[in-house]
Amino acid sequence: MKNxxxxxxxxxxxxxxxxxxxTKAQLAEFWYYFSQNKGAVVGLVIFSALVVVAALxxxxxxxxxxxxxxxxxxxxxxxxxxGTTSFLLGTDAVGRDILSRLIYGARFSLFxxxxxxxxxxxxxxxxxxxxxxxxxxxxxxxMRLMDIILSFPSLLLALVLVAIxxxxxxxxxxxxxxxxxxxxxxxxxxxxxxxxxRDYVVAARVAGAGHIRLMxxxxxxxxxxxxxxxxxxxxxxxxxxxxxxxxxxxGAQPPTPEWGTMLSEAREFIxxxxxxxxxxxxxxxxxxxxINLVGDGLRDALDPKLKRS
Amino acid sequence: MSLLEIRNLKVxxxxxxxxxxxxxxxxxxxxxxxxxxxxxxxxxxKSVAMLATMGxxxxxxxxxxxxxxxxxxxxxTLSARDRRRVIGxxxxxxxxxxxxxxxxxxxxxxxxxxxxxAHTDLRxxxxxxxxLELMHAVGLPDPEGRxxxxxHQMSGGQCQRVMIAMxxxxxxxxxxxxxxxxxxxxxxxxxxxxxLVQLQRDSGMGLIMITHDMGVVAExxxxxxxxxxGRKMEEADVxxxxxxxxxxxxxxxxxxxxxxxxxxxxxxVSDFAEAGGF
Amino acid sequence: xxxxxxxKVRDLYRVYETKATMFRKAKSLTAVKGVSFDVERGTxxxxxxxxxxxxxxxxxxxxxxxxxxxxxxxxxxxxxxIAKTGISxxxxxxxxxxxxxxxxxxxxxxxxxxxxxxxxxxxxDMPAVERRDLAxxxxxxxxxxxxxxxxxxxxxxxxxxxxxxxxxxxxxxxKLLVLDEPVSALDLSVQAQxxxxxxxxxxxxxxxxxxxxxDLSVVRYLSDKVMVMYFGEVxxxxxxxxxxxxxxxxxxxxxxxxTPQADVASIRKRLALKADAA
Numbered sequence: 008m009k010n011x012x013x014x015x016x017x018x019x020x021x022x023x024x025x026x027x028x029x030t031k032a033q034l035a036e037f038w039y040y041f042s043q044n045k046g047a048v049v050g051l052v053i054f055s056a057l058v059v060v061a062a063l064x065x066x067x068x069x070x071x072x073x074x075x076x077x078x079x080x081x082x083x084x085x086x087x088x089x090g091t092t093s094f095l096l097g098t099d100a101v102g103r104d105i106l107s108r109l110i111y112g113a114r115f116s117l118f119x120x121x122x123x124x125x126x127x128x129x130x131x132x133x134x135x136x137x138x139x140x141x142x143x144x145x146x147x148x149x150m151r152l153m154d155i156i157l158s159f160p161s162l163l164l165a166l167v168l169v170a171i172x173x174x175x176x177x178x179x180x181x182x183x184x185x186x187x188x189x190x191x192x193x194x195x196x197x198x199x200x201x202x203x204x205r206d207y208v209v210a211a212r213v214a215g216a217g218h219i220r221l222m223x224x225x226x227x228x229x230x231x232x233x234x235x236x237x238x239x240x241x242x243x244x245x246x247x248x249x250x251x252x253x254x255x256x257x258g259a260q261p262p263t264p265e266w267g268t269m270l271s272e273a274r275e276f277i278x279x280x281x282x283x284x285x286x287x288x289x290x291x292x293x294x295x296x297x298i299n300l301v302g303d304g305l306r307d308a309l310d311p312k313l314k315r316s
Numbered sequence: 317m318s319l320l321e322i323r324n325l326k327v328x329x330x331x332x333x334x335x336x337x338x339x340x341x342x343x344x345x346x347x348x349x350x351x352x353x354x355x356x357x358x359x360x361x362k363s364v365a366m367l368a369t370m371g372x373x374x375x376x377x378x379x380x381x382x383x384x385x386x387x388x389x390x391x392x393t394l395s396a397r398d399r400r401r402v403i404g405x406x407x408x409x410x411x412x413x414x415x416x417x418x419x420x421x422x423x424x425x426x427x428x429x430x431x432x433x434a435h436t437d438l439r440x441x442x443x444x445x446x447x448l449e450l451m452h453a454v455g456l457p458d459p460e461g462r463x464x465x466x467x468h469q470m471s472g473g474q475c476q477r478v479m480i481a482m483x484x485x486x487x488x489x490x491x492x493x494x495x496x497x498x499x500x501x502x503x504x505x506x507x508x509x510x511x512l513v514q515l516q517r518d519s520g521m522g523l524i525m526i527t528h529d530m531g532v533v534a535e536x537x538x539x540x541x542x543x544x545x546g547r548k549m550e551e552a553d554v555x556x557x558x559x560x561x562x563x564x565x566x567x568x569x570x571x572x573x574x575x576x577x578x579x580x581x582x583x584x585v586s587d588f589a590e591a592g593g594f
Numbered sequence: 595x596x597x598x599x600x601x602k603v604r605d606l607y608r609v610y611e612t613k614a615t616m617f618r619k620a621k622s623l624t625a626v627k628g629v630s631f632d633v634e635r636g637t638x639x640x641x642x643x644x645x646x647x648x649x650x651x652x653x654x655x656x657x658x659x660x661x662x663x664x665x666x667x668x669x670x671x672x673x674x675x676i677a678k679t680g681i682s683x684x685x686x687x688x689x690x691x692x693x694x695x696x697x698x699x700x701x702x703x704x705x706x707x708x709x710x711x712x713x714x715x716x717x718x719d720m721p722a723v724e725r726r727d728l729a730x731x732x733x734x735x736x737x738x739x740x741x742x743x744x745x746x747x748x749x750x751x752x753x754x755x756x757x758x759x760x761x762x763x764x765x766x767x768x769k770l771l772v773l774d775e776p777v778s779a780l781d782l783s784v785q786a787q788x789x790x791x792x793x794x795x796x797x798x799x800x801x802x803x804x805x806x807x808x809d810l811s812v813v814r815y816l817s818d819k820v821m822v823m824y825f826g827e828v829x830x831x832x833x834x835x836x837x838x839x840x841x842x843x844x845x846x847x848x849x850x851x852x853t854p855q856a857d858v859a860s861i862r863k864r865l866a867l868k869a870d871a872a
Contacts, residue, residue: 026707029746358752502809503849574809
């Protein structure tokens with residue numbers, strides 16, 4: 008075999024085009040299965056809207072979220088008696104516009120979700136890969152540690168961690184990330200165990216791939232599907248937990264317009280001014296629901312794919 | 317009257333790339349006491365036809381046929397409940413993966429008993445007696461001991477025997493075997509094929525063998541249907557098919573058998589496709 | 595080329611030990627029991643046996659996936675004992691493997707070009723442009739198109755995937771290629787194409803094959819020497835004609851008898867027997 012390039016290799020642009028269209032075809036197929044799930048599409052629309060609103064908060068929000076309108080304490084929403092269209096969803100006990108606070112609060116919720124998922128996903132993948140790939144004593148030690156973390160009620164553990172670290176948004180996020188981590192570890196490990204003895208892994212080993220390459224380049228990309236689904240669920244969990252910690256006074260501190268903190272501040276007005284608690288609650292509910300629907304669609308789109316190839 | 321008669325069967329699946337025609341107007345007839353082999357490669361639709369008959373296809377499949385009758389009974393208009401009464405009792409089916417076809421949580425004796433209870437009036441002690449009879453009939457060694465065994469405690473060949481016992485438990489009039497020996501070793505394959513043919517001969521039921529293996533066809537079938545890409549290529553009795561194949565695809569299949577190799581190279585189907593144009 | 599031994603295996607053992615736990619005693623299972631054989635350059639040794647006979651364990655030892663418990667393997671004069679010496683790049687370039695299931699042996703998330711280039715990337719210092727040219731050449735050599743370079747495995751049929759797997763295995767120009775049931779997951783017509791390809795590659799590159807199979811007709815077509823294994827032991831070892839024309843061991847005879855015969859004479863005989871019985 009002489010090392011003379013085949014006639015075709017001249018047409019490199021053609022090759023690259025083929026390669027790109029192969030990637031495109033995969034995405035198109037993914038989108039087909041995702042779009043079959045109507046709920047997921049609705050969830051995606053709501054979630055995208057939320058992201059847009061959060062990103063454009065300074066322009067979208069009618070008022071400064073921290074500004075106190077001294078004449079308008081506990082103004083009801085505009086359709087109620089005494090409501091005004093300048094405060095569409097009313098004001099809270101110190102006269103801040105609830106709609107504006109919710110819009111700014113979306114920034115915090117998304118920020119919490121992204122950071123928590125990024126931290127726990129990265130940690131979970133690395134630890135899970137090591138456990139599943141190494142097996143033996145390393146596996147046992149890691150998994151027992153994860154079992155210990157899992158054996159605590161998650162919110163209680165988060166509370167304890169915040170109590171140690173001190174209240175605040177950053178510490179709350181760290182605590183939530185630690186609490187969510189074991190789920191990723193277990194999921195990664197299970198996926199790695201299923202994949203590590205497949206023929207293609209053995210083939211890569213025969214071709215001379217080392218441990219690090221096998222773990223991150225060969226096995227990991229094939230374990231991502233369940234992790235992506237779990238990541239979306241963790242995203243909504245993080246928002247919920249952060250809201251819960253905020254509500255308990257251990258998360259974001261007032262006057263931060265975080266949804267859970269808003270709920271907590273409004274606790275005493277539950278009976279007298281329903282809107283102060285209802286709207287943050289609905290915001291949390293809708294966001295979490297939308298993300299979970301997206302996660303559901305992702306599972307539909309990613310699962311059959313794995314089985315087929 | 318034929319046992320099973322299907323005219324112009326069409327099956328389509330919805331996929332990401334649009335509808336996929338799995339079967340395009342194929343006829344099947346099986347008579348009582350006959351062994352029909354349906355041969356084809358993957359994608360030929362050989363299993364789809366029988367799964368459609370059994371009502372086992374997923375919802376993404378659209379089934380249409382001019383006629384689909386079992387003993388004069390129109391299977392297309394049958395309600396789900398009536399269909400269940402026929403299927404499992406008068407028509408039964410065995411599959412390729414015997415170990416996966418059995419429920420790992422229950423003993424094989426229990427599972428056989430459940431089949432009997434679902435379709436017959438046997439109860440109590442009589443069920444166990446009949447189960448042991450069946451296990452004996454399919455040649456399981458030590459039926460008494462195997463009665464309380466779980467599927468994972470038995471070999472693939474033994475599991476397939478249990479599946480066969482389950483399939484013939486209600487003396488079906490038609491047995492459909494979908495690649496019954498593909499997952500098994502050669503020596504076990506021989507035993508299972510012999511068993512199927514012997515049971516068929518003794519009971520006079522119709523047997524449909526779905527397979528990709530020309531050797532299995534040659535060893536079992538009376539009549540053969542050759543399928544390719546959802547269409548019927550040829551239908552003939554087994555001897556004339558092997559002796560004087562008419563269709564170019566059948567010729568190609570037969571000459572691709574390594575044991576029929578004459579020259580240094582094996583002829584492939586594409587060599588024939590150019591000449592035959594199918 | 596006779597006398598030019600490329601693979602020399604002497605008294606090879608592989609023992610699997612299960613550790614003792616609180617509830618179980620330690621057990622040991624000997625999968626390969628004292629196997630010895632030679633393979634000459636440019637020839638094909640077929641290893642035949644049913645599931646559990648140790649043929650796959652043998653393949654894993656030859657390709658350095660598992661270490662042997664005792665005994666020696668020598669590939670082209672280079673002793674292989676990975677438990678003692680580990681694996682060097684030199685060893686890896688001598689032996690490669692093709693797996694049975696083309697659906698499992700290619701990484702679903704790796705494009706074909708990367709699949710083919712991986713062995714070169716890991717074992718040589720070749721620049722990227724050269725690697726790509728070699729991969730493109732190899733695609734053509736195994737009968738695929740250059741535009742397949744950028745596609746994913748799931749866009750290919752089983753036969754094409756097996757071509758890719760073969761291409762990957764010979765990227766390093768190994769001296770010895772272990773083929774672990776390379777055609778048994780494929781359709782008959784595709785099987786013929788792959789067998790032809792293997793023959794062509796052997797002629798062109800002077801490859802030596804250890805061909806592991808349970809299918810006697812394929813073995814007969816392709817092999818020069820045949821080794822029959824049964825429960826970890828070699829029960830028959832000789833040239834193809836010796837083994838096929840005059841099998842010595844009972845197990846070999848049983849294996850031949852169980853293989854389905856797809857010739858007209860056998861069908862005639864079966865139908866005649868059937869007519870007599872009726």
